Amino acid sequence: MTVTQAEIYGALERLEMPDGGNLVSRDMVRALRVDGGKVSFVIEAPSPDIAKLMEPFRRAAEEVVRGLDGVLAVSVALTAHGPAAEAPSLKIGGHAKPQAGPMKPAGVQRILAVGSGKGGVGKSTVASNLAVALARRGRKVGLLDADIYGPSQPRMMGASGRPASPDGKTIEPLHAHGVTLMSIGFLLEDDKAVIWRGPMLMGTLQQMLGQVNWGELDVLIVDLPPGTGDVQLTLCTKAELSGAIVVSTPQDVALLDARKAMDMFKTLKTPVLGLIENMSFFTCPDCGGEHHIFGHGGVTSEAKDMGLPLLGALPIDLETRLAGDSGTPVAAGDGMMAQAYARIAEGLVKGGMA
16 A cells, blocks of 8 residues: 555654644645655755754654555655845735736635634634645645734744745745645734724735735635625625635524625625534533534524535534644644544535635
8 A cells, every 4th residue: 555645744743843843834844755655755944053953853754754554665855945035125015006807816726715704703713724624635725814903824824934025026925734824924023913994904915915926726715804894895806706605603693793794795796605613512521412502503504594505513622722722723633623624625625616
């Protein structure tokens, strides 16, 4: 049996680095190739100085992959790149510039928005895990954090560092867990507030869509802010959206706002591809009982009434919260929640939506 790339990444994820994370979560694996039973890849350290200290870790990575079934030989090289040079002329923000029509970045096949009517329903968690789940299915995935006021994807995806801009115009995105990433959070200090009016938000979103070197992507997932404001209006009118997914909890107050989000997408002629019920239930770790903390079946009923598919029902889960805080989305693992996101990703792929 031939070893798969997914199995190799899984083995490398179990090899924790001394200063936190692993080779996969920190996006240090390059040029992974599997030729029959022969495996080769490159570990790219962030600097030459760090690379000098990583030889024992290179050997450990080689050994852990050699231990996989179907692996006959392993070759692991160690290299480094210098720190990304900041372009002093790169300016983020400013008013939106005129467009001839809705745009789609070159090389991006589909743009899929993940939205919600209100905050706190787990939309960003769903967006990051869905991106990782699709990447694990072999899709080329980008994730744009469009929540300008409250960007959370840098933390959830375990990515940090300022994107490079070699010419002061093009922005080079970051990468983590097989996903290409861009967020305003990469360009600001962690505790720095964004205090912008609507036109600045619109200009920033336009930049992150049009100036980022997204490369060849099957799908670009856009994590929208909650509500029905300027960012949603800009995305739906300035970009060629393939569709939107609406996330809600089962409770009535969340569904009230989810209906407004769906009405907004309908008004802006953006197809809603389906709904995801998050925090659907809680399974007690002591007694095994299932508890519906936020109600039961609300999103399922709403999807039926609207004639839309229910793409998935996700429970409240401690592992999901811990994984998001640690920077390794739960979908990157092999547990129950990873399987749940994998099923949603599979449904999107089979339905031609991602």
